[in-house]
Amino acid sequence: MAAIEMVNLTKHYKQGKNVIKALDGVNLKIDTGEFVAVVGRSGSGKTTMLDLLGLLLRPTAGTVIIDGVDTSKLKDGDRATMRGESIGFIFQEFNLLPTLNALENVMLPLRYTKKDPQGEARAKRLLTEVDLADRLTHKPAELSGGQSQRVAIARSLVNNPALVLGDEPTGEVDNETSDQLLDLMRRMNREHGVTFVIVTHDMDIAQRADRIIRLKDGKVASDEPIGAREGAELAG
Amino acid sequence: MFEIIRNLTRRKLRNGLTVSGIVIGVLALTTLGAIAEKANYSIDGGVRYFRDHVSVGAAQNGGFGGGLLTVDKAKDIQAVDGVQAACAATGVSAKTDLDFSLSFGPGDQVTAEQPGCQQYSTFKLTYAKGHAIDETGTGQVVLGSDIAKEFKVNTGDTIALPRPPKKYNPDYVGHDFTVVGILDKTLTAPDNFAIVSFKDGQTLFGDALPAALRGRVDPTTLATGINVYAKAGVDLDKLAQKINDTVPGVSAIAPSTLVNAFKSASVFLTAITTGAALLALVVGGLSVVNTMLMAVTERVREIGLKKAVGAHTYHVLREFLTEATILGVVGGLVGLGLGWGLALGINAYFASQNQNELFLVTSRLVTFALAFSIGLGMIAGVVPAVRASRLDPVTALRYQ
Numbered sequence: 001m002a003a004i005e006m007v008n009l010t011k012h013y014k015q016g017k018n019v020i021k022a023l024d025g026v027n028l029k030i031d032t033g034e035f036v037a038v039v040g041r042s043g044s045g046k047t048t049m050l051d052l053l054g055l056l057l058r059p060t061a062g063t064v065i066i067d068g069v070d071t072s073k074l075k076d077g078d079r080a081t082m083r084g085e086s087i088g089f090i091f092q093e094f095n096l097l098p099t100l101n102a103l104e105n106v107m108l109p110l111r112y113t114k115k116d117p118q119g120e121a122r123a124k125r126l127l128t129e130v131d132l133a134d135r136l137t138h139k140p141a142e143l144s145g146g147q148s149q150r151v152a153i154a155r156s157l158v159n160n161p162a163l164v165l166g167d168e169p170t171g172e173v174d175n176e177t178s179d180q181l182l183d184l185m186r187r188m189n190r191e192h193g194v195t196f197v198i199v200t201h202d203m204d205i206a207q208r209a210d211r212i213i214r215l216k217d218g219k220v221a222s223d224e225p226i227g228a229r230e231g232a233e234l235a236g
Numbered sequence: 237m238f239e240i241i242r243n244l245t246r247r248k249l250r251n252g253l254t255v256s257g258i259v260i261g262v263l264a265l266t267t268l269g270a271i272a273e274k275a276n277y278s279i280d281g282g283v284r285y286f287r288d289h290v291s292v293g294a295a296q297n298g299g300f301g302g303g304l305l306t307v308d309k310a311k312d313i314q315a316v317d318g319v320q321a322a323c324a325a326t327g328v329s330a331k332t333d334l335d336f337s338l339s340f341g342p343g344d345q346v347t348a349e350q351p352g353c354q355q356y357s358t359f360k361l362t363y364a365k366g367h368a369i370d371e372t373g374t375g376q377v378v379l380g381s382d383i384a385k386e387f388k389v390n391t392g393d394t395i396a397l398p399r400p401p402k403k404y405n406p407d408y409v410g411h412d413f414t415v416v417g418i419l420d421k422t423l424t425a426p427d428n429f430a431i432v433s434f435k436d437g438q439t440l441f442g443d444a445l446p447a448a449l450r451g452r453v454d455p456t457t458l459a460t461g462i463n464v465y466a467k468a469g470v471d472l473d474k475l476a477q478k479i480n481d482t483v484p485g486v487s488a489i490a491p492s493t494l495v496n497a498f499k500s501a502s503v504f505l506t507a508i509t510t511g512a513a514l515l516a517l518v519v520g521g522l523s524v525v526n527t528m529l530m531a532v533t534e535r536v537r538e539i540g541l542k543k544a545v546g547a548h549t550y551h552v553l554r555e556f557l558t559e560a561t562i563l564g565v566v567g568g569l570v571g572l573g574l575g576w577g578l579a580l581g582i583n584a585y586f587a588s589q590n591q592n593e594l595f596l597v598t599s600r601l602v603t604f605a606l607a608f609s610i611g612l613g614m615i616a617g618v619v620p621a622v623r624a625s626r627l628d629p630v631t632a633l634r635y636q
């Protein structure tokens with residue numbers, strides 16, 4: 001079953017007389033529980049695609065269908081609600097609020113969705129799952145990069161989303177930490193059955209996904225399951 | 237909510253400045269407002285006091301003896317249609333030195349009215365201590381609350397009236413009185429009155445006349461004014477006109493003339509308060525707007541994040557508005573506290589110097605100042621909050 005469907009997904013930016021085709025007629029289906037890596041050169045449209053999937057941007061043409069809902073027909077408020085209820089975000093720069101401690105940061109999305117009496121317990125459990133049970137009251141300034149991103153991963157899952165989007169989630173940490181973060185995301189993907197779509201420049205990271213989508217000039221250049229692509233061409 | 241307060245405490249310096257802006261505004265509003273309130277109270281009292289009767293004095297163009305009124309004029313006035321009672325009265329300054337204290341009333345006066353006239357006045361005097369003077373006797377005085385405080389006397393004490401001059405003055409003649417009562421505070425003229433019997437009043441008036449006149453007139457025929465009380469339903473202004481028309485040698489002042497004078501003073505004071513309020517609005521409002529706008533710029537990414545994780549426009553709007561309102565409340569409370577403290581302090585100082593109190597912090601002033609600062613915080617927070625809430629999540633998240 002396709003959890004997410006991109007239909008002719010297009011985003012154009014006008015710049016003076018030129019039109020930049022950041023994303024140009026992308027058709028893709030991503031199944032529930034898949035772990036997808038999006039790769040491609042700088043400017044190829046990765047971030048644009050992720051922002052469209054996350055309902056942070058409106059497409060110029062085409063649509064994103066999430067769990068059967070055609071999101072192009074939704075009003076801004078309903079898109080916000082859908083973001084809160086169905087989508088989790090992990091950012092390269094963590095984006096934790098400096099005034100909140102780890103637990104409060106994880107609980108932030110709960111503030112904007114339906115009251116959930118289990119929310120706090122779930123946030124604590126998630127922090128335990130990301131191995132930060134002893135850091136609940138630490139402020140972001142008191143956490144390492146890897147720890148911060150683990151807080152962000154816990155935050156992305158606190159609302160039981162169907163989909164988690166990560167734009168270079170390992171971009172700010174060293175290789176070893178980056179590996180550990182990927183372990184964690186794969187485990188969450190397995191244990192919670194959540195679909196993950198992450199953008200990465202790091203081919204070692206991309207290798208560990210179920211599937212790699214390569215973008216070039218706003219179009220899908222290749223889309224292959226990982227088993228079929230062992231070999232040399234990965235580095236390109 | 238906790239996050240909001242933490243956000244505020246994190247940016248201590250800037251929020252401190254903003255709160256100071258509101259504090260200064262509310263401080264100005266509270267203190268100036270308290271002066272106006274005090275004045276308004278005195279004016280209200282004055283209006284009530286002067287609405288009570290028609291004051292009649294000697295005609296100003298009276299040639300020889302101009303300014304001197306005789307008691308028998310009261311009988312002529314009594315005969316005018318609509319008059320219930322015409323009471324001869326005397327009033328002399330209680331002090332022989334010039335007095336520059338801040339006061340909206342006529343100043344310290346030793347007053348007296350013919351016996352039996354108090355019953356006609358609708359402005360009822362009540363006693364904090366002791367009792368009324370024996371109106372037909374001599375040597376007794378009832379003091380208004382301010383004058384009692386000023387001269388530091390209590391019931392049973394003896395006091396010389398008028399007060400002896402600081403420098404020797406050969407013209408000065410004083411008389412000793414026993415204080416038999418002290419009035420409740422009225423917030424108007426009677427607070428500065430020393431009330432004596434009419435007989436004593438005439439004696440004091442006679443002694444206060446210029447030395448050249450003293451021997452030539454009999455003080456027991458003299459009065460400084462006549463208080464005319466009207467029958468029920470009679471218009472006092474028309475009555476004053478009728479007295480002027482029918483009784484020669486006197487000048488009746490229409491109460492509305494006096495009342496209007498008070499009213500225009502009141503309008504002036506209200507203008508001062510309004511000015512202060514506007515000043516506070518500008519100072520406090522601008523500082524809140526500034527802080528909130530800076531907060532928006534500084535926290536664009538935070539707003540972007542919140543929108544990404546599901547915050548609606550109204551969530552962001554609400555958070556920023558709450559923040560601005562808290563600034564308004566804190567600034568308002570501190571400003572009010574300081575202003576109130578200042579007013580009480582200065583009042584206490586004035587009281588210790590035997591001066592009239594300058595400030596009156598009323599509950600409506602407190603309510604207004606608080607409502608004002610909270611409203612200010614909210615209104616000043618609206619524009620930045622709207623700006624913040626409208627930010628597009630992508631632009632906001634990528635903001636450097």
Ligand SMILES: Nc1ncnc2c1ncn2[C@@H]1O[C@H](COP(=O)(O)OP(=O)(O)OP(=O)(O)O)[C@@H](O)[C@H]1O
Nearest residue numbers: 013020021022040041042043044045046047048049
């Ligand atoms: N707001 C915008 N206005 C104009 N052009 C834009 C805007 N956002 C992106 N673009 C352009 O769209 C194209 C795709 O950008 P995008 O950010 O999706 O690339 P990317 O693959 O994420 O690159 P990188 O690896 O450097 O992050 C680029 O050419 C970029 O300049």
Ligand SMILES: [Mg+2]
Nearest residue numbers: 046047048167
């Ligand atoms: Mg990018």
